[in-house]
Amino acid sequence: xxxxxxxVDDSASLRQVVSLSLKGxxxxxxxxxxxxxxxxxxxxxxxxxxxxxxxxxxxxxxTFVREVKKNPSYRFTPVIMLTTEATEEKKRLGQEAGARAWxxxxxxxxxxxxxxxxxxx
Amino acid sequence: MFxxxxxxxxxxxxxxxxxxxxxIGALLxxxxxxxxxxxxxxxxILLACIAVPLWLLRRLRADQNRxxxxxxxxxxxxxxxxxxxxxxLQQVAQASLxxxxxxxxxxxxxxxxxxxxxxxxxxxxxxxxxxxxxxxHKSSADAGEDSVVGVIAFARVELDNVMGxxxxxxxxxxxxxxxxxxxxxVTDELMRMASEVGEIAKQTNLLALNAAIEAARAGEVGxxxxxxxxxxxxxxxxxxxxxxxxxxxxxxxxxxxxxALTAAEHMAQGDAALVRDSEGAIGRVLQRxxxxxxxxxxxxxxxxxxxxxxxxxxxxxxxxxxxxxxVSQILEAVRADMTRLCERxxxxxxxxxxxxxxxxxxxxxxxxxxxxxxxxxxxHAAHRPEMQTxxxxxxxxxx
Numbered sequence: 001x002x003x004x005x006x007x008v009d010d011s012a013s014l015r016q017v018v019s020l021s022l023k024g025x026x027x028x029x030x031x032x033x034x035x036x037x038x039x040x041x042x043x044x045x046x047x048x049x050x051x052x053x054x055x056x057x058x059x060x061x062x063t064f065v066r067e068v069k070k071n072p073s074y075r076f077t078p079v080i081m082l083t084t085e086a087t088e089e090k091k092r093l094g095q096e097a098g099a100r101a102w103x104x105x106x107x108x109x110x111x112x113x114x115x116x117x118x119x120x121x
Numbered sequence: 122m123f124x125x126x127x128x129x130x131x132x133x134x135x136x137x138x139x140x141x142x143x144x145i146g147a148l149l150x151x152x153x154x155x156x157x158x159x160x161x162x163x164x165x166i167l168l169a170c171i172a173v174p175l176w177l178l179r180r181l182r183a184d185q186n187r188x189x190x191x192x193x194x195x196x197x198x199x200x201x202x203x204x205x206x207x208x209x210l211q212q213v214a215q216a217s218l219x220x221x222x223x224x225x226x227x228x229x230x231x232x233x234x235x236x237x238x239x240x241x242x243x244x245x246x247x248x249x250x251x252x253x254x255x256x257x258h259k260s261s262a263d264a265g266e267d268s269v270v271g272v273i274a275f276a277r278v279e280l281d282n283v284m285g286x287x288x289x290x291x292x293x294x295x296x297x298x299x300x301x302x303x304x305x306x307v308t309d310e311l312m313r314m315a316s317e318v319g320e321i322a323k324q325t326n327l328l329a330l331n332a333a334i335e336a337a338r339a340g341e342v343g344x345x346x347x348x349x350x351x352x353x354x355x356x357x358x359x360x361x362x363x364x365x366x367x368x369x370x371x372x373x374x375x376x377x378x379x380x381a382l383t384a385a386e387h388m389a390q391g392d393a394a395l396v397r398d399s400e401g402a403i404g405r406v407l408q409r410x411x412x413x414x415x416x417x418x419x420x421x422x423x424x425x426x427x428x429x430x431x432x433x434x435x436x437x438x439x440x441x442x443x444x445x446x447x448v449s450q451i452l453e454a455v456r457a458d459m460t461r462l463c464e465r466x467x468x469x470x471x472x473x474x475x476x477x478x479x480x481x482x483x484x485x486x487x488x489x490x491x492x493x494x495x496x497x498x499x500x501h502a503a504h505r506p507e508m509q510t511x512x513x514x515x516x517x518x519x520x
Contacts, residue, residue, distance in 0.1 A: 055450065086497070086498045091518060094520075104517075118519075
């Protein structure tokens with residue numbers, strides 16, 4: 001059975017880039033435009049990994065990760081932050097919120113896939 | 122501005138009228154009365170009639186001098202507050218413009234790099250497709266839509282289209298850079314205006330000094346003061362008209378800013394659409410290529426190799442296409458800061474319309490607030506050489 005990855009990013013083109021690589025590697029993909037949209041789309045369904053941007057309207061990525069980790073269904077779901085931000089301070093915030101990896105854009109699709117297969121449950 | 126300002130000359134007539142009846146009374150008493158007592162009384166009354174009005178006149182002039190001196194210093198204080206405001210506005214605009222300019226520069230550079238790489242990748246893809254065409258003799262004879270020839274023609278059209286759009290995006294960024302440069306001219310004017318106002322303030326200072334000297338000599342000469350009073354009036358007119366000029370300049374800066382803002386917004390929208398189109402085009406080319414690939418399995422050993430190569434190239438294209446995400450974040454910060462300055466200037470303009478002077482702006486606080494909105498290391502690095510070691514992306518940190 002193929003594994004499902006949730007992609008949260010306000011840039012439609014970036015979601016497409018990530019989703020294209022993931023689908024090519026055999027993953028199922030759910031897309032959401034921001035944290036709030038993602039929480040709505042999750043709705044208790046099983047996902048094996050979450051990839052989230054940091055700077056987004058409505059609900060930013062750090063807040064989204066904090067929120068999603070409150071739900072027992074997703075407490076152990078691995079999260080990869082995918083962002084243009086690269087300061088240590090932001091990384092620390094991501095780690096504290098419960099992210100498992102921090103990827104700085106622009107990334108190579110192969111790098112992204114390696115991180116996904118390393119972390120996916 | 123001071124309609125109740127009156128010349129000292131107008132006081133002379135009523136005072137003379139005050140002196141005249143007393144003097145006449147004293148003279149009558151002196152003529153009609155007899156003896157030393159009556160003569161003495163007449164002399165006393167005559168002296169009092171001259172001394173009291175003179176004393177009153179002196180008091181009046183001193184009062185008036187004091188009032189004019191106060192007006193002059195009030196006027197000066199107003200001009201000084203204008204100068205301070207203009208200087209602070211100029212500093213904020215200057216500091217912001219430098220940053221906007223650099224950030225637009227970064228986004229242009231990134232777009233240029235991406236376009237350059239995309240051109241290479243696309244031409245490599247086309248070359249591979251040509252290669253595949255030469256090696257698959259069988260289907261080269263077939264000139265239908267799904268033939269390799271058809272696919273290559275299709276790919277060429279699609280990719281040329283994408284390249285054209287990418288170049289258009291670059292031209293738009295050039296436009297924004299120019300708009301920002303025009304704004305820089307406006308801030309130079311603000312600077313000049315600030316120094317003009319400063320000059321007027323200095324003149325007021327001199328005038329206030331003159332008024333003070335006149336006040337010290339009050340009563341001795343009346344004429345000198347009329348000149349000072351007149352100058353104060355002229356000055357207050359002048360300060361009124363500089364106020365109007367400043368308001369107009371702020372309005373002009375505001376509209377120039379709006380223009381730059383529109384350019385920035387238009388560009389951000391264009392970039393997003395462009396990337397969507399590019400991806401669509403690549404997707405369509407890939408799909409056609411797959412179709413052809415599966416239709417010719419028997420002859421396509423070479424084609425498959427090429428296909429793998431093309432796949433790799435496409436991944437390179439996908440990395441480059443992410444430039445849009447970074448560029449749009451950098452431009453979004455520029456746009457937000459432009460909006461913030463626009464709103465502040467609009468507010469200040471309406472304060473000035475209401476007849477009062479807005480508070481000066483704090484450059485340090487303004488720039489600190491701008492830096493809070495930065496999302497990429499390049500934005501920080503543009504003004505802090507020590508951060509030049511910025512990551513170029515692709516870094517993965519596992520926690």
